[in-house]
Amino acid sequence: MQSSAYGASLAGGAFDFERFAKQPQTILRFLSWLFSIVVFATITAEGYVNTATEAEAKCMFNKNxxxxxxxxxxxxxxxxxxxxxxxxxxxxxxxxxxKERKFIVIGDLVFSGAWTFLWFVCFCLLANLWSKTTDSVSGDAARAVVAFSFFSIVSWALLSYFAYGRYRQGVSEFEQEYRDPASDHTTPYPPAQFGGGPTGYQQSPYPNRQEQPGEYQPPSY
Incomplete structure (x- = not known):
């Protein structure tokens, strides 16, 4: 039975909030959560502006x-x-x-990696469109969205790194604690339990004398 899996001991430990709050992953998740709020809240509140030539509100990033x-x-x-x-x-x-821990760690790794890429696309897209924007009505809001999109790339990339480290740690622990005896050719066979036993063929204590048929040989005293 495994004593630990994917970076934490198996069930039974009490929840330690202080330790949980100080973990790098917890801090990065909170920062990523905060960055995401800034991005979507800023776009929702100030991302659509009315221009002098158009009555309908358009996106502040080059009207896209x-x-x-x-x-x-x-x-x-x-x-x-x-x-x-x-x-x-x-x-x-x-x-x-x-197995449930493995699914959670793999899900964390895949999602963090995907969102690192998506935030990178978001940053490149918004930065490129902002450089082409002529109307700077919401300049501060646009720059904040671009900046926090970049910060999100860093935070999610670090989350991907920690998720990968936890996954590799779990794989290493599983390989060390479990090894199939049928496929393990490196472990030597255990020594014999009874030492000093016969190791080969021993010659009979009686001399090997070839007797002729019908010939009587008296015993020697």
């Missing part, structure tokens, strides 16, 4: 409504994911099934 929708969508999903993974991190030490 798709860019604003993309930023809001990525931010909202990142906000929800941070909440879910924070709950899972808090509940993680109570999970006794190593």
């Amino acid at each position: 409504d798709s860019a604003c929708s993309y930023g809001v969508g990525i931010g909202v999903l990142a906000f929800l994911a941070c909440v879910v993974f924070l709950i899972l991190d808090a509940y993680f030490p109570q999970i006794s099934n190593a």
